[in-house]
Amino acid sequence: MFVSDFRKEFYEVVQNQRVLLFVASDVDALCACKILQALFQCDHVQYTLVPVSGWQELETAFLEHKEQFRYFILINCGANIDLLDILQPDEDAIFFVCDTHRPVNVVNVYNDTQIKLLIKQDDDLEVPAYDDIFRDDEEEDEEHSEDKDDGSEPSEKRPRLEEEIVAETMKRRERREWEARRRDILFDYEQYEYHGTSSAMVMFDLAWMMSKDMNDMLWWAIVGLTDQWVQDRITQMKYVTDVGILQRHVSRHNHRDEDEENALSVDCMRISFEYDLRLALYQHWSLHDSLCNTCYTAARFKLWSVHGQKRLQEFLADMGLPLKQVKQKFQSMDISLKENLRELIEESANKFGMKDMRVQTFSIHFGFKHKFLASDVVFATMSLMESPEKDSSGTDNFIQALDSLSRGNLDKLYHGLELAKKQLLATQQTIASCLCTNLVISQGPFLYCSLMEGTPDVALFSKPASLSLLSRHLLKSFVCSTKNRRCKLLPLVMAAPLNVEQGTVTVVGIPPETDGSDRKNFFGRAFEKAAEGTNSRTLHNYFDFSVIELKAEDRSKFLDALISLLS
Amino acid sequence: MFCDRAIELVRELHRAPEGQLLAFNEDGLRQVLEEMKALYEQNQSDVNEAKSGGRSDLIPTIKFRHCSLLRNRRCIIAYLYDRLLRIRALRWEYGSVLPSILRFHMSAEEVEWFNHYKKSLATYMRSLGGEEGLDITQDMKPPKSLYIEVRCLKDYGEFEVDDGTSVLLKKNSQHFLPRWKCEPLIRQGVLEHVLW
Numbered sequence: 099m100f101v102s103d104f105r106k107e108f109y110e111v112v113q114n115q116r117v118l119l120f121v122a123s124d125v126d127a128l129c130a131c132k133i134l135q136a137l138f139q140c141d142h143v144q145y146t147l148v149p150v151s152g153w154q155e156l157e158t159a160f161l162e163h164k165e166q167f168r169y170f171i172l173i174n175c176g177a178n179i180d181l182l183d184i185l186q187p188d189e190d191a192i193f194f195v196c197d198t199h200r201p202v203n204v205v206n207v208y209n210d211t212q213i214k215l216l217i218k219q220d221d222d223l224e225v226p227a228y229d230d231i232f233r234d235d236e237e238e239d240e241e242h243s244e245d246k247d248d249g250s251e252p253s254e255k256r257p258r259l260e261e262e263i264v265a266e267t268m269k270r271r272e273r274r275e276w277e278a279r280r281r282d283i284l285f286d287y288e289q290y291e292y293h294g295t296s297s298a299m300v301m302f303d304l305a306w307m308m309s310k311d312m313n314d315m316l317w318w319a320i321v322g323l324t325d326q327w328v329q330d331r332i333t334q335m336k337y338v339t340d341v342g343i344l345q346r347h348v349s350r351h352n353h354r355d356e357d358e359e360n361a362l363s364v365d366c367m368r369i370s371f372e373y374d375l376r377l378a379l380y381q382h383w384s385l386h387d388s389l390c391n392t393c394y395t396a397a398r399f400k401l402w403s404v405h406g407q408k409r410l411q412e413f414l415a416d417m418g419l420p421l422k423q424v425k426q427k428f429q430s431m432d433i434s435l436k437e438n439l440r441e442l443i444e445e446s447a448n449k450f451g452m453k454d455m456r457v458q459t460f461s462i463h464f465g466f467k468h469k470f471l472a473s474d475v476v477f478a479t480m481s482l483m484e485s486p487e488k489d490s491s492g493t494d495n496f497i498q499a500l501d502s503l504s505r506g507n508l509d510k511l512y513h514g515l516e517l518a519k520k521q522l523l524a525t526q527q528t529i530a531s532c533l534c535t536n537l538v539i540s541q542g543p544f545l546y547c548s549l550m551e552g553t554p555d556v557a558l559f560s561k562p563a564s565l566s567l568l569s570r571h572l573l574k575s576f577v578c579s580t581k582n583r584r585c586k587l588l589p590l591v592m593a594a595p596l597n598v599e600q601g602t603v604t605v606v607g608i609p610p611e612t613d614g615s616d617r618k619n620f621f622g623r624a625f626e627k628a629a630e631g632t633n634s635r636t637l638h639n640y641f642d643f644s645v646i647e648l649k650a651e652d653r654s655k656f657l658d659a660l661i662s663l664l665s
Numbered sequence: 666m667f668c669d670r671a672i673e674l675v676r677e678l679h680r681a682p683e684g685q686l687l688a689f690n691e692d693g694l695r696q697v698l699e700e701m702k703a704l705y706e707q708n709q710s711d712v713n714e715a716k717s718g719g720r721s722d723l724i725p726t727i728k729f730r731h732c733s734l735l736r737n738r739r740c741i742i743a744y745l746y747d748r749l750l751r752i753r754a755l756r757w758e759y760g761s762v763l764p765s766i767l768r769f770h771m772s773a774e775e776v777e778w779f780n781h782y783k784k785s786l787a788t789y790m791r792s793l794g795g796e797e798g799l800d801i802t803q804d805m806k807p808p809k810s811l812y813i814e815v816r817c818l819k820d821y822g823e824f825e826v827d828d829g830t831s832v833l834l835k836k837n838s839q840h841f842l843p844r845w846k847c848e849p850l851i852r853q854g855v856l857e858h859v860l861w
Contacts, residue, residue, distance in 0.1 A: 116826070143841070147839035149837065166833060497816065
């Protein structure tokens with residue numbers, strides 16, 4: 099059931115208890131987790147934090163811990179699947195689920211006792227009505243049909259039985275119609291996967307309701323929202339709306355800057371609203387590198403071709419920025435050039451066909467040296483979480499990423515920035531090679547691309563978020579590069595090797611790239627059906643159903659099934 | 666010279682480092698007491714003589730011996746009192762059970778005093794803080810927080826918390842637990858205190 103008063107029905111319930119937190123492995127979940135941890139530490143709520151990266155890990159962790167806790171909080175996992183079925187908890191276990199995955203499973207919505215959803219009832223939920231899906235009179239029908247099958251009926255009852263037979267058939271027909279309608283409704287409801295409001299923002303809202311919100315929590319909420327935007331999980335409209343909401347909080351917490359007399363010391367943390375360039379990491383890199391490795395500019399300029407490189411030079415010349423300045427670190431660029439940089443770039447970008455060069459975002463300031471945009475922090479944390487360094491239990495990376503979100507651990511954040519630069523560089527190079535060697539082929543209803551094992555940096559793309567980022571950027575670049583109008587509207591399925599010894603690949607499905615797209619992804623269900631149909635050995639372990647693991651040998655029959663399913 | 670032995674006792678304590686309890690100097694104390702006894706007896710006889718025999722020239726000697734007696738008494742009392750203060754501090758440092766070395770350094774009376782002090786402290790602590798009482802010997806300064814955030818560095822298994830339930834300590838899981846429960850594990854290296 100949906101929780102209407104977060105404070106009374108959630109926070110005050112867990113305040114005097116010990117709780118277990120299951121946190122998924124994505125940046126939004128990390129941010130929500132940090133906010134909740136800060137609240138719990140404020141109120142001395144004893145908790146245990148367990149990172150999980152997939153359904154199997156969730157199940158194992160739950161089995162290990164279920165004896166010791168009664169209250170469980172799940173962040174960014176668990177809403178889109180029948181939780182009670184998967185976890186088989188005791189009668190008195192209570193789950194609070196704060197998840198952005200939609201659609202929310204109907205069992206979770208209509209369970210009144212054990213599952214409480216910390217989700218705002220937006221208008222985009224569209225949960226089917228209870229009566230359309232659940233029905234209590236099943237037993238009566240069965241009893242009647244059993245009586246009917248019993249052959250030894252006395253003959254006196256036969257005329258009365260005929261009326262009953264007619265009534266029975268009517269009831270059964272009605273029931274079949276109802277079931278067919280139910281299947282349709284559920285199919286429509288569960289067909290497309292999408293994402294709702296960021297969990298970090300939900301948690302910040304809770305903190306605000308209790309007047310325990312702080313600037314730090316606000317920054318984490320901002321990072322959570324920006325993560326959703328970077329990973330293309332929400333529509334542009336929703337992003338702008340949410341930015342507006344956060345902007346009000348930012349001005350409430352950070353208004354002391356405008357007043358010269360009472361200005362805060364430079365060491366205090368300040369958040370400010372920025373209408374800044376959407377070049378990735380440009381303040382921690384050189385402008386030239388950032389232009390080459392941000393998907394938006396690389397795709398529009400077509401930087402994988404020689405012609406594209408020339409256009410980039412023209413662009414820089416148009417703005418009057420000397421190459422030498424542009425190629426050195428941004429912080430060492432001439433101040434005179436940096437002054438009007440944003441407006442300059444926006445003007446020139448308009449001339450070259452890039453209308454959305456600037457985007458509404460926030461930045462954080464503390465001390466003289468440390469200034470970060472929200473997207474910088476998102477890239478850094480994402481790279482830390484998915485770094486391919488040796489990770490024995492799978493949770494070391496999670497802990498590193500969690501630590502990097504605290505302001506006291508700046509060295510980890512800078513390390514994450516370096517990793518992010520490598521990741522972006524590798525992404526662009528892989529895209530360039532895929533497009534130049536025509537690895538993206540049209541299979542009919544979708545485009546398909548597969549990374550070979552020997553490709554450089556392929557280890558960086560075995561985890562879901564990195565592979566999804568690569569695939570989305572590849573699709574955007576492909577759309578810009580191809581002249582075939584039909585191919586521009588196709589979705590993309592991408593495969594990358596995961597584990598060479600076990601012969602598995604990660605497969606991800608990306609919805610088609612259209613201007614007003616609502617970011618709804620049908621590949622989750624499609625993958626499930628294709629795997630069932632061909633008995634391929636797949637593992638639907640990730641919380642996002644559109645990313646699966648597949649045995650390399652079953653790849654071709656899986657693809658064939660997918661093609662026939664989607665045509 | 667008189668009072669030498671008493672000064673020795675006091676010097677011994679002065680030389681000992683802060684808080685350390687040396688062995689109880691039975692010998693020294695006995696010698697001082699003997700000296701005091703000798704002085705007192707001499708004084709007794711001289712007073713009798715002065716009173717009965719009218720020998721007022723003995724009075725300065727009597728006064729002098731009296732001063733020495735007072736001085737000896739003062740030194741002994743200082744010695745004993747300082748030792749008691751050190752023993753009291755031991756209770757706060759080591760808890761109710763003292764290491765055996767220290768017990769050998771105490772005299773029987775000091776041991777008895779220590780037991781009385783322990784009982785008195787325990788009664789006081791039980792009277793604080795509602796039903797269960799409050800153990801005030803745990804933190805000398807008020808702690809910054811009752812609970813701390815810890816991260817598990819290796820798999821430890823089940824760990825019992827105050828209300829009887831237990832927590833499973835797996836590698837890389839984070840917990841928010843009462844400070845005094847975590848301290849032994851932090852010392853062992855199983856848990857790591859996470860500072861924000």
